[in-house]
Every structure is written in C-alpha cells, then in structure tokens.
Amino acid sequence: MQRRLSTWLLLAPAGVWFAVMLVLPLCFVLVFSFGEREAAGGYVPAFTLEQYANLPTRGKAFLNTLILAPLGTLLSLLIAYPLAYFLAMRANPKWRTMLLILVIVPFWTSILIRSYAWIFILGGQGLPALIEWLGFGEVRLINTPFAVLTGIVYGYLPLMVLPVYVSLERLDKRLLEASADLGAPPLQGFLQVTLPLSLPGVATGCMLVFILLMGEFLIPAMLGGGKVFFIGNALVDLFLQSRNWAFGAAVAVTLVLIMLVTDTLYMWLMRRLGGAREDVSLM
Amino acid sequence: MTDKIDHISRRKFMEELRRYQKGSVTRRHFLGVTGLGAASAALGAAMPGLMPRPAFAQGIGDRVILATWPNYHDPANFDAFAAETGAAVQVNVFGSNEEMLAKLQAGGSGWDVFVPTNYTITTYVEQDLIEELDLTLVPNYDPASFDQRFAGPGTVDGKIYAVPKNWGTTGFAVNTNYTGGTTPTTWKEFFDLTQTTFSGRTMVHDYQLTTIGAALKYYGYSFNSIDPAELAKAEELLLATKPHLFAISSDYQPSMRSGDAWMTIAWTGDGKQLNRDMPEIVYVLGKEGGELWSDFYAIPKGAPHRDAAYALINFLLKPEVNAKEVLFHGYPVADARVNALLPPEMLNDPILYPAAELLSALEFGAAATLTDANRAELMARFKSA
Numbered sequence: 205m206q207r208r209l210s211t212w213l214l215l216a217p218a219g220v221w222f223a224v225m226l227v228l229p230l231c232f233v234l235v236f237s238f239g240e241r242e243a244a245g246g247y248v249p250a251f252t253l254e255q256y257a258n259l260p261t262r263g264k265a266f267l268n269t270l271i272l273a274p275l276g277t278l279l280s281l282l283i284a285y286p287l288a289y290f291l292a293m294r295a296n297p298k299w300r301t302m303l304l305i306l307v308i309v310p311f312w313t314s315i316l317i318r319s320y321a322w323i324f325i326l327g328g329q330g331l332p333a334l335i336e337w338l339g340f341g342e343v344r345l346i347n348t349p350f351a352v353l354t355g356i357v358y359g360y361l362p363l364m365v366l367p368v369y370v371s372l373e374r375l376d377k378r379l380l381e382a383s384a385d386l387g388a389p390p391l392q393g394f395l396q397v398t399l400p401l402s403l404p405g406v407a408t409g410c411m412l413v414f415i416l417l418m419g420e421f422l423i424p425a426m427l428g429g430g431k432v433f434f435i436g437n438a439l440v441d442l443f444l445q446s447r448n449w450a451f452g453a454a455v456a457v458t459l460v461l462i463m464l465v466t467d468t469l470y471m472w473l474m475r476r477l478g479g480a481r482e483d484v485s486l487m
Numbered sequence: 488m489t490d491k492i493d494h495i496s497r498r499k500f501m502e503e504l505r506r507y508q509k510g511s512v513t514r515r516h517f518l519g520v521t522g523l524g525a526a527s528a529a530l531g532a533a534m535p536g537l538m539p540r541p542a543f544a545q546g547i548g549d550r551v552i553l554a555t556w557p558n559y560h561d562p563a564n565f566d567a568f569a570a571e572t573g574a575a576v577q578v579n580v581f582g583s584n585e586e587m588l589a590k591l592q593a594g595g596s597g598w599d600v601f602v603p604t605n606y607t608i609t610t611y612v613e614q615d616l617i618e619e620l621d622l623t624l625v626p627n628y629d630p631a632s633f634d635q636r637f638a639g640p641g642t643v644d645g646k647i648y649a650v651p652k653n654w655g656t657t658g659f660a661v662n663t664n665y666t667g668g669t670t671p672t673t674w675k676e677f678f679d680l681t682q683t684t685f686s687g688r689t690m691v692h693d694y695q696l697t698t699i700g701a702a703l704k705y706y707g708y709s710f711n712s713i714d715p716a717e718l719a720k721a722e723e724l725l726l727a728t729k730p731h732l733f734a735i736s737s738d739y740q741p742s743m744r745s746g747d748a749w750m751t752i753a754w755t756g757d758g759k760q761l762n763r764d765m766p767e768i769v770y771v772l773g774k775e776g777g778e779l780w781s782d783f784y785a786i787p788k789g790a791p792h793r794d795a796a797y798a799l800i801n802f803l804l805k806p807e808v809n810a811k812e813v814l815f816h817g818y819p820v821a822d823a824r825v826n827a828l829l830p831p832e833m834l835n836d837p838i839l840y841p842a843a844e845l846l847s848a849l850e851f852g853a854a855a856t857l858t859d860a861n862r863a864e865l866m867a868r869f870k871s872a
Contacts, residue, residue: 243858329746433871441867443589446695446864
C-alpha cells in the first residue's frame with residue numbers, strides 16, 4: 205500500500221502537467237473543430253461537420269507535408285549516419301567531445317537567423333550565381349521545394365546525429381571483433397552487427413525529426429516564399445490571418461490523427477524489424 | 488524659416504541627414520544647416536508642447552513595444568526616443584492588418600502601440616480592442632493641421648481612437664531593366680506579364696486586401712468587392728498566377744534589391760525607397776485603380792507600458808521627428824506642419840503625391856473586407872494551393 209502511494213505521488217506532477225497542458229487543450233481543440241467562425245473572426249460554438257468537409261481545400265498542404273517530412277527525415281538520416289559512425293567509431297577519442305560540441309553549436313543561434321542566412325545562400329546572388337558562373341546555366345533555388353528540403357535537413361541534422369551516435373557509441377566493440385574472428389569481412393560485420401544494433405538510435409532520430417517536421421512552419425515560410433506550404437503554415441494562416449479558429453482546429457485534429465496513425469504504423473514496423481532480436485527496443 | 492529651407496537642396500539635405508545619422512555632425516549643426524532648427528524653434532515658440540523636453544520627470548519604463556509595418560520608421564528616431572526617455576523601442580513587424588487583428592483577438596499581444604490602417608479601426612472599436620486616446624497626453628497632435636481625408640477614420644462615434652501616421656497608395660514596383668523599354672501601367676499588365684515574360688519573378692503581398700484587390704482590379708471590379716461571383720473570378724486569376732509567382736510576402740524589398748524579383752505589389756514608401764536606391768525600379772499606380780490608405784497610431788486595450796505608448800506617439804508626431812521619418816521611409820504625412828519642413832522636391836515627388844487622375848481612381852479600403860469570411864478564406868486557399 206505504502207509503495208503504491210509513493211508511486212502515485214511521484215507520478216502526480218507529470219500526470220497533472222500532462223492533463224492540464226496536453227489533454228485539456230486537445231479537448232478544447234476537438235470541441236472547437238465542430239464550431240464555426242465568428243463574423244469578425246474567432247470562434248462561435250456550434251455542432252457542424254462543415255470544417256471537416258472543408259479539409260480538401262488544404263489537400264496540397266497535407267500532401268506537401270506528407271512528402272517533404274518523410275523525405276527530409278530520410279535525407280537527414282542518410283547524411284547523419286556516416287557522420288555519427290565516424291564520431292563514434294573512427295574519431296580520435298581525444299577530439300570526440302569537441303567534435304560532438306561542434307554538432308550542437310548551430311543550436312546556439314536561433315533557427316530564424318540561420319534560415320535567413322539560407323535565403324541569401326539560395327537566393328539569386330548566392331549559389332545560383334556561382335552555378336551560372338561555372339557554366340551550368342540558370343537555376344532557381346530559393347522558394348522551391350528543394351530550398352525547403354535543404355533548410356529542413358540543415359536544421360534537423362543534429363537531432364538525427366545525436367541519437368544515432370549514442371547507439372553506436374554504446375555498441376559493444378567486442379561483438380565486431382568476434383564477427384571478424386569468425387571470418388566476416390568488414391562490410392558483413394557492419395551489416396550484421398553494427399547496423400542492427402544501431403537501429404534503436406536510428407528509430408529514435410527518425411521519430412524525433414519526423415514528428416517535428418510534420419508541424420514545421422518556419423522553414424517553409426522563409427525558404428518556400430509562401431509557395432511551398434506545409435500544414436503548419438496552413439494552421440498559422442487560419443489562426444493568425446483568416447482567424448477561422450474552428451477550421452484551424454479541424455485541421456489540427458486531422459494532423460494529430462495522421463500523426464497517430466503514421467507513428468503507430470512506424471512503431472509496429474520497427475517492432476517487427478527489431479522483433480527477431482530481443483535486445484532491440486524502440487527507444 | 489522658409490527661406491532657410493529653400494537654401495538647401497534635397498540632395499544636400501539628405502547628405503546632411505546621413506551625416507547626422509552617422510554621427511559625423513552634431514544635432515545642432517544638422518538643425519542649423521538644414522533650417523529644421525529654426526523651423527522647430529518657431530513652431531516650438533508657437534506651441535509649448537513642441538519644445539524639446541528633458542527626460543520625463545516620472546519614469547515611463549524601460550521599453551515600449553511597437554507593432555508596425557516593414558520599412559516604416561527611421562531607427563535614428565527610436566534611438567533619440569530612448570535617449571530622451573530611457574524607453575527602448577521594440578519593433579514587431581507585420582505584413583497584414585489581419586495578422587494584427589488576429590494577435591489582438593487572441594489576447595496577450597503585449598503591444599503598447601500599433602499601426603492599424605483606416606478601414607480596420609471601426610472593427611477594433613466594435614471588438615473593444617482599442618483604447619480611446621487621451622489627447623492631453625499627445626500634445627503634438629494638432630487636429631487642425633491634419634488633412635481630414637486622412638485623419639477622419641481615427642474618429643469613431645465622435646471619439647478619437649487613433650491619430651494619423653502616414654498615408655499612401657498601393658500600386659506596384661517594377662524593375663524596368665526587364666520590361667524591354669516599356670513600363671506596364673495597369674493591373675491587367677501586372678498579371679499578364681507575370682504569367683509570361685516575368686514568370687517566377689513577381690511577388691504579391693501576403694495580405695488579402697491588396698492581393699485580392701489587385702486581382703479584382705484586373706477585371707475592373709471594386710478593390711473592396713465582397714461579391715462572391717467577383718471574388719470567384721479573382722481567385723481563378725490568382726490560382727492561375729500562383730505557379731508564376733516568385734513569392735507571396737509583404738516584405739519584398741530584399742528580393743527586389745537582390746534582383747530575384749522583378750515586380751511586386753508595393754506601397755508608396757517601399758516604391759520610393761527602391762526607386763531612390765535603384766532608379767530602374769519604378770512605382771506604378773494601376774490605371775484601373777487600387778488602394779488609397781491612411782495608417783494610424785493606436786493603443787490596444789491593456790497595453791503593458793501605457794505611459795511609454797503615449798510618449799512614443801507624442802514623440803513621433805513632433806513635426807521635426809515626423810519630417811525625419813518621412814525623409815527616411817518616403818511615405819507622405821497629412822500634417823501641414825511636417826510638410827512645411829520637407830524639401831520642395833519631396834513635396835513634388837510623383838511617387839508620394841500621384842497625379843490627380845491616378846489618385847481619383849483609388850479607393851479607401853472598406854471595413855467589410857477585414858472581417859469578410861470569403862475574402863479571408865480565399866486568401867488562405869490561394870496560399871495553400
């Protein structure tokens with residue numbers, strides 16, 4: 205009995221926080237999503253499915269997000285994995301801490317300012333001028349999906365590097381020696397030992413980046429010029445421009461549902477992939 | 488007083504202003520050489536409220552938060568305000584009146600002063616979001632010297648809620664290096680060019696009033712139309728144009744300056760600033776018409792630094808300060824006292840003061856456009872398309 209009480213007491217702060225800051229607001233959002241826009245903007249209570257019927261008008265934004273968020277996650281992973289591998293397995297331990305700090309250094313500056321820098325790099329006087337000077341013809345980079353993708357990968361790379369690094373760093377190096385002793389060439393050792401054992405870090409990194417990307421709005425707004433629209437941008441627009449809180453709530457609820465479905469599928473997939481090995485948990 | 492101003496050319500005035508801003512010359516030198524000192528002394532003698540005042544007796548706090556539009560203030564004036572009163576001006580920049588309204592409707596904006604446009608003020612009053620001004624705290628506001636056409640919308644039901652900042656027009660800026668010798672003169676050409684030779688080089692505002700308004704003008708409809716059939720036509724045009732746009736943004740100067748964008752919907756002052764630095768960029772008022780507007784200073788209900796808000800508005804309406812604002816941003820003011828301080832070249836500038844036949848085609852924004860659900864949703868659909 206005593207033990208149960210202390211368990212409850214220890215859980216209480218997190219539980220209250222969770223209920224007040226997450227569950228309650230979500231309930232509000234759900235209720236709002238069945239309402240209507242007030243004449244001058246805002247919300248009036250109602251019970252209508254009209255907002256959900258309007259969802260197709262934001263189809264392009266959903267589509268952009270559902271293409272660019274997974275693509276951005278995948279690209280981040282492809283770039284982050286070799287880097288994390290180098291840091292964990294190859295880098296001189298003397299330098300490792302400093303190199304890790306270098307990965308985190310960009311976070312010391314606001315993403316807003318860093319994205320602004322990309323506007324100039326990708327703008328007509330930046331990379332495109334260089335490409336043209338080199339004789340590859342005229343290219344347009346800024347305000348394209350490519351620019352948004354570049355910004356995304358740049359912004360979220362550290363979030364991918366760190367979990368992958370941790371899982372590689374913790375890996376028992378003796379397993380690799382054993383596989384080599386048993387005659388496995390390096391590539392086979394990597395594929396059969398390192399890669400599977402680093403999957404938890406990969407899964408964590410992908411989850412982190414993907415979840416944040418699904419709600420991203422700053423990078424598409426700055427590097428997409430208002431032309432590469434994410435669901436996050438549609439939401440900002442509905443609340444901060446057209447002031448249609450009811451429709452905004454419906455879009456938000458839909459986004460939450462999409463996230464629930466994709467994340468559940470993803471976890472299920474990861475469990476299936478990792479199921480063969482007992483020691484691989486999701487996170 | 489006027490003699491002294493006539494002695495200095497506009498170019499010379501700007502040179503002196505730059506030198507003063509850079510700190511190469513003292514304020515005393517600047518005011519003496521430009522005649523502004525004599526002017527403000529004469530005005531100051533006539534109106535004690537204009538006399539330079541030492542720092543405020545009671546503190547007004549260390550900051551004042553201003554919500555305003557891009558490229559709309561001379562930073563040197565904010566520095567001077569901070570030096571005089573101890574309150575630093577924090578600037579939040581917005582691209583549309585809708586954005587300002589949304590922030591205030593949501594509550595907790597934290598603003599002390601904001602800059603609404605003429606047609607929005609009745610809505611702010613109806614929504615109880617705006618404070619009736621205590622004009623005894625704004626002695627530099629002299630209603631008699633303001634053109635009522637531009638000052639009028641600040642008064643609702645006989646009460647003054649807002650005092651005029653600047654007025655201007657909404658047209659478009661175009662880089663004539665790319666037009667092959669001809670300058671477009673209509674909104675029809677604006678959209679037709681965008682869909683052809685200017686593809687990928689045009690910007691429109693992230694602002695329903697001006698962007699939808701321009702598309703409505705293409706068909707000769709009212710800039711303010713909320714007629715569903717007319718809006719449907721405008722949406723059709725905007726959606727057809729969207730793939731050819733460079734960007735949808737109200738902060739278009741950087742892209743126009745870098746050459747990424749060649750044409751953009753623009754306000755007077757941005758047109759003036761671009762044209763001043765890059766003469767190949769010209770400012771055009773569409774022949775079909777467009778917007779004539781007037782911006783105001785107002786204080787939202789519950790402003791956290793109310794005293795500083797009044798102090799800032801009063802400071803910025805001081806004619807000598809306001810004249811520096813105009814020289815910096817290129818938006819005309821409706822205050823005769825300020826115009827008396829401006830170089831004649833500026834008062835004859837066709838960008839600031841368009842020809843009568845172009846002006847007469849313009850409309851003031853209508854309150855209905857701010858709250859109309861169809862216009863708001865059209866703009867949001869256009870952006871997410």
